[in-house]
Amino acid sequence: MADYFQDISAIQYEGAESTNPLAFKHYNPQEVVLGKTMEEHLRFASCYWHNFCWDGADVFGGGTFGRPWLQPGDAMERAKQKADVAFEFFSKLGAPFYCFHDIDVAPEGDSINDYIRNFSEMTDILGAKQEETGMKLLWGTANVFSHPRYMSGAATNPDPAIFARAATQVFHAMNATKKLGGANYVLWGGREGYETLLNTDLKREREQFGRFMNMVVEHKYKIGFDGLLLIEPKPQEPTKHQYDYDTATVYGFLKEFGLEKEFAVNIEANHATLSGHSFHHEIATAFALDVFGSIDANRGDAQLGWDTDQFPNSVEEMTLICYEILKNGGYTSGGFNFDTKLRRQSTDPADLFHGHIGGMDTCALGLKKAAAIIENDFIADTKAKRYAGWDDAMGKQILGGEYSLASLADLATRSNLDPRQVSGKQELLENQVNQVLFGR
Amino acid sequence: MADYFQDISAIQYEGAESTNPLAFKHYNPQEVVLGKTMEEHLRFASCYWHNFCWDGADVFGGGTFGRPWLQPGDAMERAKQKADVAFEFFSKLGAPFYCFHDIDVAPEGDSINDYIRNFSEMTDILGAKQEETGMKLLWGTANVFSHPRYMSGAATNPDPAIFARAATQVFHAMNATKKLGGANYVLWGGREGYETLLNTDLKREREQFGRFMNMVVEHKYKIGFDGLLLIEPKPQEPTKHQYDYDTATVYGFLKEFGLEKEFAVNIEANHATLSGHSFHHEIATAFALDVFGSIDANRGDAQLGWDTDQFPNSVEEMTLICYEILKNGGYTSGGFNFDTKLRRQSTDPADLFHGHIGGMDTCALGLKKAAAIIENDFIADTKAKRYAGWDDAMGKQILGGEYSLASLADLATRSNLDPRQVSGKQELLENQVNQVLFGR
Amino acid sequence: MADYFQDISAIQYEGAESTNPLAFKHYNPQEVVLGKTMEEHLRFASCYWHNFCWDGADVFGGGTFGRPWLQPGDAMERAKQKADVAFEFFSKLGAPFYCFHDIDVAPEGDSINDYIRNFSEMTDILGAKQEETGMKLLWGTANVFSHPRYMSGAATNPDPAIFARAATQVFHAMNATKKLGGANYVLWGGREGYETLLNTDLKREREQFGRFMNMVVEHKYKIGFDGLLLIEPKPQEPTKHQYDYDTATVYGFLKEFGLEKEFAVNIEANHATLSGHSFHHEIATAFALDVFGSIDANRGDAQLGWDTDQFPNSVEEMTLICYEILKNGGYTSGGFNFDTKLRRQSTDPADLFHGHIGGMDTCALGLKKAAAIIENDFIADTKAKRYAGWDDAMGKQILGGEYSLASLADLATRSNLDPRQVSGKQELLENQVNQVLFGR
Amino acid sequence: MADYFQDISAIQYEGAESTNPLAFKHYNPQEVVLGKTMEEHLRFASCYWHNFCWDGADVFGGGTFGRPWLQPGDAMERAKQKADVAFEFFSKLGAPFYCFHDIDVAPEGDSINDYIRNFSEMTDILGAKQEETGMKLLWGTANVFSHPRYMSGAATNPDPAIFARAATQVFHAMNATKKLGGANYVLWGGREGYETLLNTDLKREREQFGRFMNMVVEHKYKIGFDGLLLIEPKPQEPTKHQYDYDTATVYGFLKEFGLEKEFAVNIEANHATLSGHSFHHEIATAFALDVFGSIDANRGDAQLGWDTDQFPNSVEEMTLICYEILKNGGYTSGGFNFDTKLRRQSTDPADLFHGHIGGMDTCALGLKKAAAIIENDFIADTKAKRYAGWDDAMGKQILGGEYSLASLADLATRSNLDPRQVSGKQELLENQVNQVLFGR
Ligand SMILES: [Co+2]
Ligand SMILES: [Co+2]
Ligand SMILES: [Co+2]
């Protein structure tokens, strides 16, 4: 075990009054909410990449964090040092899960065989550390977007040899995820998109993508992986346009290739907003389309047009997210993964804790507030009353296919049907939500 | 016939050198481009609503145009006066088609029977005017978004009686479209969306919407309408979120309800940009998904977040649109409809002509430039070369399902497959397009 | 007095536990916070225009509210009926102030003399109603953007006669504001901008605008109006570009014309976000530039590109706004005016109350939370520590002009100055804010 | 001299018909347009940073270009190799100018003395290369944003020692610019802004920034640098908010600190669009405020919210930019600098030429089209006619201060002034521009 965070002990729940910045104010893992512990409800995960593979560089400047394990040195030694620090962090934080890309945890080396060997050695180490700490893997994934060979896509690359190279990584990453008991496997198509339509054959690339996804499904069954397969939508960045634009687009793609029962979505808050939707919208849409899987909990900046991956801190927003999740039965294998970056100016080791503590408390409070809504569910009541007509005879007959346009027009004309509009009560509903948030 | 445009004669093609602002510089209807006349290729239409039903009001101010037929008076007399002016305009402009909503052409009256009677009388008049002038109907549609009763949606309204009211209008508007020989029927779900998720049941509303669309299909076959059924995507405005968000979203909806063979999309340029896509993207996506139908040719303002519906004037953009259309075989029943508004400060009657002449010349030039690309098609050549690997053995085997993840990983590993990236040549391609646009 | 809201009594403070939707949960006018009552701190105002002059129409549909006083009829009778309802509402709501445009309260009539007579008669009535109810005027303003004559601007119109017409309205609106004891006078340049640079002389229009503003200042002194003159920035809508784009732009304009001591800004939250800034940014900038005046409290929708003017409901956001105001000494003559519209579907008379109650409680909570921050001001402490170097010798010498580039470079070189970056602690600060918001 | 571009000869003008991708179609340096050569008008520059210091990395992946001089090695040797390649490129391209940051051309080393020595040695080499090739320096600048020490700003850093460090670089970069005969000196405040207002004292940072800018002015006079000092606005990225947001904001800042005669702006197209303005708007505003200096010619992507720095390729847009420049007398010391990046997938050395050739031809065509407008200037004619009233007696009297609000209101009332709106003719003007662009 490393002692990068030597001054920091395991984070404890101390309650809302605590003045200790390194304590949870609201996340109390064993506290029961609506019949389950908070730990079971929230299924928190930390990510390997932003926390341990990034040194604070951005497009206009170099790393500011000075993480020792990201300095030059023997690649495997550095990878082990990184794993030590990562598990020191995970253990002290107290989120039960973590997530990784293949090349987050092991160096690629100079050949495919190097890659396989390094990755295998490192996943053995991760397995041992899981054993030792009790940490679990929420999901694994393969990074098939950072290497220059993937600049024009992985599955959607114009070169089938690059498709094959990506398949190789996904094969090993899926196997590793199974080996480590991962609860899900995620695919983020970071370069599956285009920079210009002038050189892009959309139809061909869709076919390639569809075939790739089918291969993933076949492999899942072959190895007996029983977690969810998840696609993570993102509209753009790094590409000008990414095929997995948003939940509705992914759904159409899945339907086209007959995959809608095989994949669910991993919704990231900041990707939602980049696609022109609210986070809430993406979650509600995923449930409506029956493809909800998991969440990358973060936030963007409403004024910025790129993926800032900030820690979630709006309880106002998170309450409605938790409400949707609770109303739809909660997570199955998914969870709240913090796909979050520190601000580049947050250079203290403790800042990693501050970010995660804030994020976890935000979700925990959101859960408790959502549970409070559900206990006296004015939202559900309002909807039930608002749509009541569809549960009556005419509504059921219409939906049941008993009317044609002609017969319905005839009915309306004979009775000179003149329905009046009814208030949507938006302001009242918003006030009621606020009362749960800030009332007693 | 009216003489609102008494100082303006029928617009003629006078060629690029003409200094007459009321002449076409590029649109020469009978000129043949790639084997068809420009008129056949472009299938231009003017719209009734922005041109003849709008007096220049916006959210912050009243009408500036002072159109006589929009002043108070007997509703049917005004509707006839409006039709006179509209057909005077259509005839003088020389676009072969027009488009309308039911209540653009006839007053709603005080009851459904009024509506039916007025609409029937006015469509008789429109039929006579078509006969007289040779004008044709590109598409008809029903306005089920302006009346207060539709404030919470038409097909997706919480009240089934409002669904029935909307069905009544769509029934009559489809029948009228058939009666007038319309080439297509359009559905724009202007209020099919939500203002807040707090009072909205997304799943229920999708079911209602799916049933409504199926009723439309059934009615189409029942009356033997042989045009296309078109859905016009728009992401937001007037609602916070509209269900027919963009082409990919509509496609997913169609697949869910088994309608993807029955509907195509009517893509509006300004709706494309409001949804975060380029106009070009939406067109290319529609062809890739095999749901391309027709176009509402206009443009937005890259700095503004609402539907400005300006006349298209970028030949640079329109050339690539026309290229996609030509490469995919051209319009079948669709066409370029100008869903365009004058700027509120364009208060001269002649301004209606200036806007349309500019729009038609932009499309005509785009068509000619696109044809010039196709004659020596560096775009197609580049793509063919770029994806050549997929036409080779390994590419075909992959797509043909002959590889699993495992066997492909095995192949890659044994050969230590290390494909190199190949330049996408975006800047060169852009230069080549510009050379066609601005070269000799 | 009207009884449009006959079922609704005066709104009372009932505390956070109240389940009465028509009661304040947090706004307790006489409750003292940091030495002043909430009423004195917040200085709430309702607006005439959105509440009483708008019937729920939007660009795609007609009015949904059916307000009786907006139906056809004798214009002055309707204006009186409107005033009755407005003051019924104001009195029952319990915000101490209101705001109006000249033509909100009186019909324009057919001539300038009509306008003057009607406006004079109606302001007499308003004066009487103020007397009777104790209501006060937060600010008056002139609507020089709705009439067609203003389509190309008022002060910046290409026609000086239109400048003169606008001057006439501003003259009377300023006089009326003084007569009614208004605390401020606002100028919103809704049409002072351009649609296209092709027909716009920016330099000329700036000169016109500068002259107009100077005339306003001169008139203020002439009539002895001792309130603030306020400019309300907005970046676009209805125009493509509006000259008073944001606070920083207004400041540059004021400096150019020597007006920076004469005007302050009236910042609207939704205008802030439309200009690409956070609401918080605009407030903080106004204080930094010493031009803060008043606030139009509302909110936009982070996904929509137009002015939705919704009621503010984010306590998270409002707390930081109130913090800035409190830290800078509070309002002088300004206040929180609700420049807010109901959603078009909020058709019940009671919805006007729900919206305002929610907005007032949001501000009230924001005030209390801000006061809680100030009592133990970690934000101020962090800043003091962070900038401490500038209070030391070298910092003071630099700011005092004692160094040139050369001498400072020399100093740095001689000592090989190598300062280290220090964490900005953003995540920690955000957690601390949340603890005040949601802690006990 | 290097021979990185060994297969490419000096780029020649071959005219619009040429099929040689490595030739200019429109940029003919010695061709005279409106009395000056194209070379004199356009003053093209290439930049050091994107072309020679960037290897194709983005936030999600590593370098794709494989530039030999960016591989590990002796830093000064690499810098010299880079200079060789850069001047090979500059000479072959035929743009007369180049631009650089201090640390683009010389390694920072381990101490300030290293920095000074390296930079001095490299600027000697650049001087020799200028001599040898005839290249000139359009502007120099200092990179005070990439090093971790600048993460919280340079001049606006909370630590005065970092201000001093930045001053040291600016001191040497200004001196180097003078030594190399640079025509201008640029300041881009890439980190002068904030990430969160929670830790930022806006007022203090403005004061620091104002003092820094005054030091720059003083140094300019001290060393007798007679070029322009330029500030480059950018609204955000890398910071959440950058102080030099746009031209209007910079103008306000300059006025506040009495610097408006000392600085002009260097407007970048992509920064304009990120700030919510059109490129055209920023140029026109700079001329209206008399602060126009130079241009970073590039373009963004209308759908993307970050700085894509693509090569300009819209002749439609560039024509209006050139029109503004020509109408205002042309560049003095400024020019068109290509602050442009290849797409990451453009990995061939020749792609650097394709990008620049396309950009230069776009500007050259824009210049010729703008000149064609000016020869028969319907834009100027339209404006003259539109604002004619302001040249008449009443207009002059108003602007001359001869009216008060009262006297103007009196005049309007006595004559019941009722001016009518006049069409803005936007569509006609747009058609006329298109006719110049695409007519014969
Ligand atoms: Co993610
Ligand atoms: Co992200
Ligand atoms: Co349309």
Ligand SMILES: [Co+2]
């Ligand atoms: Co539209």
Ligand SMILES: [Co+2]
């Ligand atoms: Co306002």
Ligand SMILES: [Co+2]
């Ligand atoms: Co507003």
Ligand SMILES: [Co+2]
């Ligand atoms: Co630049």
Ligand SMILES: [Co+2]
């Ligand atoms: Co840039």
